[in-house]
Amino acid sequence: MIRPASWALVLSVVLMAAACGKKEEQQAPKGSQGTPITTVQAQAQNIEVIQKSVGQVDSESAPQVAAEVAGRVLRIAADEGDVVRKGQVLAQLDPQDRQIALRAAQAEVDRLRALIANQQRTVGRYEQLIQEQYIPRNTLDDAQTQLHVLREQLASAQAQVANASRELRLARVTAPIDGRVQTRMVSQGDYVTVGKPLFQLVSLRELRVHLPFPETLAGELKPGLPVRLSAPTDPGKVVEGRVTEVRPAVSVASRAVDVIVAVTNPGDWRPGVSINGELILAERADAVMVPEQSVVRRPAGDVVYVIRDGRAQQRVVKTGIRRDGQVEITSGLAAGETIANEGAGFLSDKAPVVVRGARQ
Known part of the structure; x- marks a missing residue:
């Protein structure tokens, strides 16, 4: 059994502890419960209102080089993947027939020039004889007519020379642009006819970037909007451009609008590579x-x-x-x-x- 004195001691300890707790609570900083x-x-x-897209590069110019004269291919001078310059020979066709035609046309020109020179002297003599009334007027008229005919024949022969020279030049198939050979469609020894495709080239300098955007943005897309372009293969390089064209048709497969940006190749971008595009629709x-x-x-x-x-x-x-x-x-x-x-x-x-x- 606990004695009364012990109860008094316990009660005093409890009261002192409560008093200390109350004092600490009063001293706590205001707002500590926040x-x-x-x-x-x-x-x-x-800020810029930006719409992002992933597109791909296409060549601004991709001409198909075809044979402009018929003949057998003697030599192939460029292959797929080769970088070529404008005017560089891609293939050589057999020039022999054109060389023969050119020599024949030139010989005809030389013959006619000789006949014209002789006829001019004849006309000169007749003009003098007419003044002295030794020959009738119609003799001079016939000589002048013959001179005119020879001159017309010379003009025709000269045209044949020009045509033969042109065909001889066309036997050398050359690149119409600076670019890369994408496809070679002819081999040495093939006989080609006029219009047969020989090479497919793509321009490496002037490029087009195709960026698809949702059809819901069709009303906001217009030429002239600024675009930032970058290639995953060349991180860190950003090309500034502007929308060149917005294709009006919506792709049935993707429901996307094709936006085209024409750019000059900043380095080693090639047709077919993917491009990240940021189209700036507005600035606030x-x-x-x-x-x-x-x-x-x-x-x-x-x-x-x-x-x-x-x-x-x-x-x-x-x-x-x-x-x-x-x-x-x-x-x-x-x-x-x-x-x-x-x-x-x-x-x-x-x-x-x-x-x-x-x-x-």
Whole structure:
């Protein structure tokens, strides 16, 4: 059994402990029950409305080189994958028939020039004899007519020389552009006719980039919009360009609109490689931007918590573009206001907060 003196001792100890606890509670710092957060200020920034796409490179010029004269292929001077320059020989056709035709046409020109020279002397004599009335007028007229006929024949022969020379040049099949041989469709020894395709070339300098975009953007797509292009094979290099053409038809398979950007090859881009494109649809000045984690989903909608006098004030906002961890606030918040950042998801309206740190 506990004696009365022992009860008194126990009671005094309990009362002293309670008093100490009350005193510590009174000395605790005010607001220690608030939610710990960090804060950040809403920033005004100039932002771009960007639509991304992955497309591919095509050649601006891809001519098919065909035979312009008939003949047997004596030599192939370029193969698939070769880089060629404008005017470079791709193949040589047998020139023998054209050489013979050219020599015959040139011989005819020389013969007619000799006849014309002789006829001119005859006309000169007849003109003198007419003055002395030794010959009738019609003799001179016949000589002048014959001279005119010879001159017409000379013009025809000269045209045949030019045509034979042209065909002789065309027996050397040459590249019409600077580019690369994509396909070779002829072999040495083949007999080719006029119009037969021999080579397929692609230009390496002037390129077209095809970028597909959703049909829902069709009304916003137009020539002249700025585009940033980059190739996975050449990271770090960005090419600035503008939309050259918007194809009006929508692809049945992909439901996409084809946007074309003409660019000069920045290095080693080749037809067929994939390209990352960023199409800048619009630019907005002084857009209000905040970190994504500052925007919290609540029954009222998207909200941010504005921090004032140690408490969180719930503000319903509307959001816009999201990029690089930032979100645009289109209404409900002004630039420069301080809002909760880390810890915002644990807040409610008018909740007390403890700011652990602030970011500007």
